[in-house]
Amino acid sequence: MNKDKILEVKELKQHFRTSKKSVIKAVDGISFDIYRGETFGLVGESGCGKSTTGRTIIRLYDATSGEVKFNGVDVHSLKSKQEIKSFNRQMQMIFQDPYASLNPRMTVKEIISEGIDIHGLAKNEKEKTDRVHELLETVGLNKEHASRYPHEFSGGQRQRIGIARALAVDPEFIIADEPISALDVSIQAQVVNLMKELQQKRGLTYLFIAHDLSMVKYISDRIAVMFAGRIVELADSEELYSNPLHSYTKSLLSAIPVPDPDYERNRQRVVFDHDSYNPEGATLREIKNGHWVLCTEEEFKKMK
Amino acid sequence: MDSILDVNNLHVTFDTYGGSVQAVRGVNFSLNKGETLAIVGESGSGKSVTTKALMGLVAKPAGKIPKGEILFEGKDLTKLSNKQMQKIRGKDISMIFQDPMTSLNPTMKVGKQIMEGLILHQNQSKQEAKKRALELLQLVGIPDPEKRINQYPHQFSGGMRQRVVIAIALACNPKVLIADEPTTALDVTIQAQIIELMKNIQKKMETSIIFITHDLGVVANVADRVAVMYAGKIVEIGTVDDVFYNPKHPYTWGLLGSMPTVDSQEEKLIAIPGTPPDLIHPPKGDAFAARNEFALAIDFEEEPPMFQVSDSHYAATWLLHEDAPHIEPPEAVKRRMKGFSTEGDNKNE
Numbered sequence: 001m002n003k004d005k006i007l008e009v010k011e012l013k014q015h016f017r018t019s020k021k022s023v024i025k026a027v028d029g030i031s032f033d034i035y036r037g038e039t040f041g042l043v044g045e046s047g048c049g050k051s052t053t054g055r056t057i058i059r060l061y062d063a064t065s066g067e068v069k070f071n072g073v074d075v076h077s078l079k080s081k082q083e084i085k086s087f088n089r090q091m092q093m094i095f096q097d098p099y100a101s102l103n104p105r106m107t108v109k110e111i112i113s114e115g116i117d118i119h120g121l122a123k124n125e126k127e128k129t130d131r132v133h134e135l136l137e138t139v140g141l142n143k144e145h146a147s148r149y150p151h152e153f154s155g156g157q158r159q160r161i162g163i164a165r166a167l168a169v170d171p172e173f174i175i176a177d178e179p180i181s182a183l184d185v186s187i188q189a190q191v192v193n194l195m196k197e198l199q200q201k202r203g204l205t206y207l208f209i210a211h212d213l214s215m216v217k218y219i220s221d222r223i224a225v226m227f228a229g230r231i232v233e234l235a236d237s238e239e240l241y242s243n244p245l246h247s248y249t250k251s252l253l254s255a256i257p258v259p260d261p262d263y264e265r266n267r268q269r270v271v272f273d274h275d276s277y278n279p280e281g282a283t284l285r286e287i288k289n290g291h292w293v294l295c296t297e298e299e300f301k302k303m304k
Numbered sequence: 305m306d307s308i309l310d311v312n313n314l315h316v317t318f319d320t321y322g323g324s325v326q327a328v329r330g331v332n333f334s335l336n337k338g339e340t341l342a343i344v345g346e347s348g349s350g351k352s353v354t355t356k357a358l359m360g361l362v363a364k365p366a367g368k369i370p371k372g373e374i375l376f377e378g379k380d381l382t383k384l385s386n387k388q389m390q391k392i393r394g395k396d397i398s399m400i401f402q403d404p405m406t407s408l409n410p411t412m413k414v415g416k417q418i419m420e421g422l423i424l425h426q427n428q429s430k431q432e433a434k435k436r437a438l439e440l441l442q443l444v445g446i447p448d449p450e451k452r453i454n455q456y457p458h459q460f461s462g463g464m465r466q467r468v469v470i471a472i473a474l475a476c477n478p479k480v481l482i483a484d485e486p487t488t489a490l491d492v493t494i495q496a497q498i499i500e501l502m503k504n505i506q507k508k509m510e511t512s513i514i515f516i517t518h519d520l521g522v523v524a525n526v527a528d529r530v531a532v533m534y535a536g537k538i539v540e541i542g543t544v545d546d547v548f549y550n551p552k553h554p555y556t557w558g559l560l561g562s563m564p565t566v567d568s569q570e571e572k573l574i575a576i577p578g579t580p581p582d583l584i585h586p587p588k589g590d591a592f593a594a595r596n597e598f599a600l601a602i603d604f605e606e607e608p609p610m611f612q613v614s615d616s617h618y619a620a621t622w623l624l625h626e627d628a629p630h631i632e633p634p635e636a637v638k639r640r641m642k643g644f645s646t647e648g649d650n651k652n653e
Contacts, residue, residue, distance in 0.1 A: 045491035046462075154579050155347075184346035185518055189562035189575035196572075211491060214521075218564035218573070255496040257521025259563050260640070261544045264525040269496055 006173055006205050007034040007057070012066035014049070014056045026052040028229035029066070031284065036172075039199065039206040041220030041237065043213055043252070049229040050209050054175045057207070058091055059084075070173070089119050092166035096178035098158035102150040108136070108161055109146040115169040135164040140194060156187035163194065167202075175207045180215065192219055213256045217241055222290075225249045231284060235291040245293045245303055248272050307334040308512050309358070309480055314372035314382075316353050316362055323584040327353040329536035330372070332610075335480065340506065340513040342523040342544075344559070345533035348580050351516050354533070355482045357382070358514075359399055360389035376480070395425040398478040402485040404465035408457040414468050415453035421475045440471040445501060463494035467501070474505065482514045487522060499526055520563055524548060529616070532556050535581055535591035542617030549640050551633070552611075552619035554598045561636040574634055590622070598623060598631050 014027040027049045034040045042050045056063050059075055067074045070091060078084050092115075095101035102111055112132050113122075122128035133143040139160040150158055159179060166174055176195070180188040192215065198204060210216045216223060217237050224234040225248065233246040244250045251272035258264060281296045287303050295303065316328035328350040335341050343351045356362050358374055360381060374381040376397070381389070401407040409417060418440055419433040428436065434453070441449035444467040457465055466486060473481060483502070487495040503526065506513055515526050523530055523544070530547040532540040532555065540553040551557055561574030578595040581587050587594065593603035600622050602608075611624035622628055632638070 045493065156579065185520070186346055186558060186562050186576040187579075189573040190577075193573055193575050213492065214564050251493060255492040257492075257495070257519060257525055259520035259524050259548065259560060261524045261548050264521075267525070269500075272493070 004036045005033045006036040006071060007207075008067075008069040009033070009053075009057065010067050010069070012053070012056060012068060013064040014052050014061055015064045025229050027056065030226070030229075030231045031066075032224055032231065032234060034173075034205060034207060036205055037199075037203055038221040039208050039219050041216040041223040042207060042209045042226060043211060043216050043223060044226035045211060045252075048226045050226050051177055053226070054093070054177050054207060054209050058093055058175055059087070085119065089115075089169045090171055091173045091175070092169065092171040094159075094162050094166050094174060094176040094179045097182055098155055098162055099150075099182070101162055102158060104150055107147055107149055108132075111150070111161060112136070112146075112165050112168050115165065119169050121169065131168070135168055138167065138198070139164045140190075154187075155183050156190060159183060159191055160194070163191075163198070167198070171204070173205045173207070175209070177209045178211070179208075181210065181212060188215065195219070213252065214258075225252065228279075230279060230294060231292075232279075232294040233292065234284070239291055243291075245287060245291070246295070248277070306337045308337050308376070309335040310373075310375040311354075311358070312373050312375070314354065314357060314374065315370050316350070316357050317368050317370060319366045319368070320584070326583050326586055327536055328357065329583075329586065331533075331536075331538055333531055333538060333541060335512050335514060337512055338506070338510045339528040340515055340526050342515045342517060342527035342530045343533055344516075344518060344520065344523055344530060346518060346580060348583070349533040350536040351533050352484055355399070355484060355514060355516060358480075358482060359393055359397060360384065360386070361393075391425070394421045394473075394478075395476045396478055397480040397482065398473040398476070400466075400469050400473045400481065400483040400486045403489050404462055404469050405489070407469055408465060410457055413454055413456055414460070418453075418468070418472050418475055421472065425476050436475070437471075440475060441468075443474070443505065444468070444471045445497075446471075462490055463497065466490060466494075466498055470498075470501065470505075474509070474511075477509060478511060480514065481511045482516070484516045485518070486515075488517070488519070495522070502526070520548075520559060532559070535586065536583060537591070537620065539592065539621070540619040542613070542619075546614065546617035550613070550617070551637060551640075552613055552617075552624060553621045554596045554623070554633075555592050556619075557633050557637045558595075560640065561634050574636060590620075600628065 010031050011029050012027055013029050016024045016026055018024055030053065042053060044050045055061050057068050063076050068076060070087065075087055078087055109132050112135055113128050116122050116128055116131060122131055132146055136143055136145055141157060141160055180191050183191060196219065199206060208216060208219055220237045223237045223240050224231045227248045233240065233249045241253065244253055251270045254268065254270040279294060282294045284292045284294050285300045286292050293303065311331055311333050314328055314331045318325045318327055331354055345351045357369060362369060369382045415437050418437040422428045422433040422436055437453060438449045441452060446452050446464060446467055460468060487498050490498060499522065517523060527544045529543050531538045532553065534555050540547060540556050547556060551560060558574060558576035562576060564573060576595055581591050589605050590603040590608055593599040602622050608620045608622045610618045610620050612618055623631055
């Protein structure tokens with residue numbers, strides 16, 4: 001793989017003040033790099049901060065501290081309208097809920113072409129229409145769909161519209177926040193295949209956020225596991241699944257239901273004690289090439 | 305084995321402005337004592353509507369049961385009045401819903417919600433019911449029940465709320481427990497806990513469970529038998545080994561192939577093309593034909609009957625007809641079958 005970094009996240013923190021006294025540390029100092037052309041999976045249970053991370057990277061939230069460098073430029077220091085606009089064009093997002101993320105009062109054409117208009121990517125009306133039709137075909141819909149409204153589509157089709165909207169401005173990097181968890185199994189496979197195909201054709205880089213671990217493994221090159229606002233383990237997906245080191249990763253992997261009755265009968269579940277886990281003094285350390293684990297100096301020596 | 309519930313040729317329709325939606329189109333199955341039957345299928349396949357019919361919860365007047373019967377202890381549940389049904393619901397047959405956030409009453413203490421059924425169905429006094437509620441909270445693994453019984457649902461986490469819902473469903477020792485996607489809204493680790501809990505309770509109380517889900521991994525874990533539904537019909541039914549290791553229906557192949565297994569390699573997932581049919585005007589012939597790459601000419605003309613594969617295993621596909629051409633299932637499915645034939649051949653053929 002080409003080791004050109006498209007995104008560098010350094011000590012990113014996102015804290016939300018809920019009252020005078022309490023602060024929720026949704027993301028509490030995470031660092032990782034994403035290489036151009038790869039799919040980086042981010043997994044963890046609800047509330048671990050994985051969606052907040054995605055939203056902070058794309059500037060939907062202003063980071064509390066830390067930096068996010070996209071193509072070498074810190075996205076949170078962009079000031080001029082021009083810079084922000086060009087950043088928005090390069091990074092797009094696909095949302096979890098295809099029902100809530102499309103405006104019900106806009107036609108599919110209006111939804112998809114909004115970005116084209118904002119960035120002035122089409123010279124005239126005809127060029128815009130052609131582009132929308134082309135995008136619809138790319139995602140497996142057809143041009144008759146352009147004049148319809150979101151409610152006329154099924155969940156899987158709506159998610160395709162969401163993907164077409166993200167592709168409309170020709171981004172390099174797409175954040176997909178649980179793009180398939182609201183879809184049926186047979187439709188999930190369609191959408192995942194589509195995303196893979198688009199990645200190959202257009203050289204896209206994905207940050208794929210999900211809690212379905214078998215799908216994440218299937219689509220990702222590398223995976224980071226998040227727990228309580230921190231990354232506890234990061235490795236190549238093959239390595240992570242065959243050789244998990246952190247006790248939280250182990251418990252998460254052991255809980256994945258596998259569609260194989262024999263396997264299920266002999267399942268051994270690893271239980272992770274959330275309350276007594278104390279990551280104090282632990283930092284992310286590289287155990288072997290490309291495999292990082294959140295651990296203390298002592299644990300590090302043992303694992304190495 | 306003794307069956308406790310028999311569903312024969314059940315039809316459910318819903319009147320809409322666009323016409324009558326045939327949500328369930330002739331479903332047959334029986335539920336044995338102490339077993340778990342999983343019903344799988346995608347949204348709109350009629351799995352939830354089937355179980356709503358069992359509970360007498362098909363909303364009138366739009367929803368109707370034009371044909372079929374549901375026999376429970378000799379009584380046909382489709383013929384009972386609402387009053388008679390109330391005596392069965394929550395007592396003999398109870399239900400766990402998908403979303404623990406919305407299936408509890410936010411303005412009532414959880415203890416009271418558990419006691420409600422006990423007081424209503426078993427004429428227990430408040431003290432008796434409270435004692436039983438504490439036992440139930442203990443049974444479903446909620447720590448410190450004395451304190452928890454006086455709390456409101458918002459004070460519980462998602463997994464704990466689902467435990468409360470299970471406690472309510474179990475309060476009157478039901479003979480049949482219907483679980484409609486009970487773990488879909490939960491994280492995997494919590495899901496594993498809830499499933500373990502349900503299995504333990506089943507062992508203790510000999511409850512029969514109908515488990516609805518679209519997650520085949522969960523099915524492999526909980527089910528004794530599996531029914532696969534598509535477009536309002538059961539297309540394949542058999543023991544969990546039959547369906548996972550020797551699937552016969554192309555729709556089942558598609559479902560199994562569309563899920564990546566943790567050790568599956570870089571191959572493309574088998575996606576079932578298209579979307580499910582419109583059930584206002586169900587297609588002629590086999591409803592799955594239009595999405596089925598193995599469809600035969602007859603699939604577009606005539607509906608396939610249930611063919612028997614073994615004593616426990618049935619599937620509705622023309623591919624099982626003796627005149628049908630031999631068709632190899634996709635690679636991902638064949639890999640599963642290998643495991644089956646080494647240990648299952650003598651047993652099944």
